[in-house]
Amino acid sequence: MALSPKTIHEARLKAKAKRRLRKTSSRDSGRGDSFSDNGDPSRGTNGTVPPTSPKSKLLDRKSRAGKGRGLPKKGGAGGKGVWGPPGEVYDLEEVDVKDPNYDEAQENCVYETVVPPLEEGDFEKTLTPIVQEYFEHGDTNEVAELLGELNLGSMSSGVPMLAVSLALEAKASHRELTSRLLADLCGRVLSRRDVESSFDKLLRELPDLVLDTPGAPQLVGQFIARAVKDKILSKSYLDGYKGKVDCVHARAALDRAAVLLKMGMGGLRIDNLWGTGGGQRPVTQLVREMTLLLKEYLLSGDNKEAERCLRELEVPHFHHEFVYEAIVMVLESKGEKTFKMVLQLLKFLWVSSIITVDQMRRGYERVYMDIAEINIDVPRAYFILEQFVDKSFSAGFICEKLRDLCPSRSLVQSNTFPHQLLSVSSLVSRSVCAVLAKFLW
Numbered sequence: 546m547a548l549s550p551k552t553i554h555e556a557r558l559k560a561k562a563k564r565r566l567r568k569t570s571s572r573d574s575g576r577g578d579s580f581s582d583n584g585d586p587s588r589g590t591n592g593t594v595p596p597t598s599p600k601s602k603l604l605d606r607k608s609r610a611g612k613g614r615g616l617p618k619k620g621g622a623g624g625k626g627v628w629g630p631p632g633e634v635y636d637l638e639e640v641d642v643k644d645p646n647y648d649e650a651q652e653n654c655v656y657e658t659v660v661p662p663l664e665e666g667d668f669e670k671t672l673t674p675i676v677q678e679y680f681e682h683g684d685t686n687e688v689a690e691l692l693g694e695l696n697l698g699s700m701s702s703g704v705p706m707l708a709v710s711l712a713l714e715a716k717a718s719h720r721e722l723t724s725r726l727l728a729d730l731c732g733r734v735l736s737r738r739d740v741e742s743s744f745d746k747l748l749r750e751l752p753d754l755v756l757d758t759p760g761a762p763q764l765v766g767q768f769i770a771r772a773v774k775d776k777i778l779s780k781s782y783l784d785g786y787k788g789k790v791d792c793v794h795a796r797a798a799l800d801r802a803a804v805l806l807k808m809g810m811g812g813l814r815i816d817n818l819w820g821t822g823g824g825q826r827p828v829t830q831l832v833r834e835m836t837l838l839l840k841e842y843l844l845s846g847d848n849k850e851a852e853r854c855l856r857e858l859e860v861p862h863f864h865h866e867f868v869y870e871a872i873v874m875v876l877e878s879k880g881e882k883t884f885k886m887v888l889q890l891l892k893f894l895w896v897s898s899i900i901t902v903d904q905m906r907r908g909y910e911r912v913y914m915d916i917a918e919i920n921i922d923v924p925r926a927y928f929i930l931e932q933f934v935d936k937s938f939s940a941g942f943i944c945e946k947l948r949d950l951c952p953s954r955s956l957v958q959s960n961t962f963p964h965q966l967l968s969v970s971s972l973v974s975r976s977v978c979a980v981l982a983k984f985l986w
Contacts, residue, residue, distance in 0.1 A: 660696040668700050669707060676708050676726075680719045685729035692734045701735055705743035709768055713758045718859055724768065728775040740777050744769060748786075751794035762794045766801025773806060831860060835867045839874055843886055848893040855899060864900045868908025875933055876912075876919055876926045884929075888936055895942035909934070909947055916952055927952065 628635075641647065663671060672692075679688050692704065705727050712723040731740055747754075747765055754761040772778040783803055790796045835858070842851040855867065871887045878884065894900045912919075912930065920926040931951055938948040 662696045662698045668703060672707055676711050680722060683722055685726050688726060689730060689733050702739040702742040704735060705740050706746050709747060713761055713764055724771045728777055731777040737777060748795040748798060755794055762797035763801050766798040769802035770805035831863055832866060834858060835870050839871055842890060843883060848890060851890060852894060852897060852899055864904040865907035868905055869911045872912045876923050876929050892940045892942050906947055913950060913952055
């Protein structure tokens with residue numbers, strides 16, 4: 546049956562209206578408006594009004610629960626990874642006992658950092674650099690802090706033994722530092738029992754220590770005597786070994802300690818048993834020891850012995866004092882023997898690199914500065930100094946510039962020479978001084 550044009554037109558209108566209705570409903574579904582099939586606004590199919598959520602409220606920060614004043618969260622300092630405005634302090638959050646994860650046993654817990662115990666294989670590897678660095682800086686407090694950070698456990702008795710073993714192969718100043726370290730660590734990091742156990746092990750291992758350090762028995766005996774004097778070993782420590790020692794080296798060490806303690810009762814200062822090495826000694830003591838060294842050299846004439854004694858002073862930064870004292874000794878001497886021997890010694894120490902270029906230069910410059918005062922007591926000081934400087938340059942251990950800085954005696958012979966020029970004569974070359982002297986004459 547054929548449809549009339551009118552019917553077709555009405556069907557097209559209805560289809561177009563339905564399409565418009567579906568499009569409008571999908572766009573405005575959140576506005577609470579819905580249309581029935583006839584296009585009129587009405588309630589939902591069940592007679593209820595659907596929830597409204599206008600687009601204008603999508604970005605609204607007001608609370609949808611009906612609480613709050615509608616202010617932005619965190620005072621406007623919100624955002625991902627932000628805890629609030631700068632300077633805000635949060636109170637401790639109270640524990641909720643109704644929380645399913647609440648555990649009453651954890652409420653009063655105290656958390657501490659647990660340091661694992663130091664393994665035996667890492668003991669020497671860890672402590673050796675600490676002791677060696679201590680030989681450089683000499684700060685016992687730093688060593689105590691480093692050892693306190695380690696969990697030594699039962700291996701704490703190995704600390705004195707390791708320190709003494711390293712000191713046996715070091716200098717006398719390092720042995721003095723080791724004795725001080727043991728005295729300062731006892732009571733803080735070590736106990737007296739740890740010190741006693743450590744010296745017991747040292748006495749048992751002396752046969753092996755002698756292979757590397759032949760004088761180990763005497764040195765260990767001195768360490769024991771010093772430890773008894775510092776009260777980190779009991780006075781009855783030596784009595785416990787009487788008649789019980791079979792090792793020759795251990796017996797020698799104990800005998801050495803007993804002799805030193807007996808001498809200490811007679812007035813020997815055991816607390817200064819090793820001496821004070823390096824720059825820790827007072828300047829007056831270093832000057833006195835250098836003067837004695839030079840006097841002994843003038844009596845013996847042994848260059849190597851003088852070199853050894855100068856090395857044992859362990860003050861390479863103070864060798865300019867040795868050069869100064871040597872030259873002053875030449876100026877104050879009356880014969881040529883001292884002149885030649887001191888010249889020979891300085892050349893020997895220069896060739897063996899004991900005295901550096903800087904130390905040699907500083908020693909000569911100090912003499913140049915003090916020559917005016919020395920000349921008061923030694924009238925021929927300028928003449929002797931000029932000869933000694935010329936010989937030193939000929940020997941090759943001072944440069945031409947240092948030779949030319951030597952004050953000229955011709956300026957001093959002039960009565961009209963101003964006193965002000967005497968103070969700067971050490972800074973003017975000899976050739977310039979000679980010209981000035983000739984002009985003033």
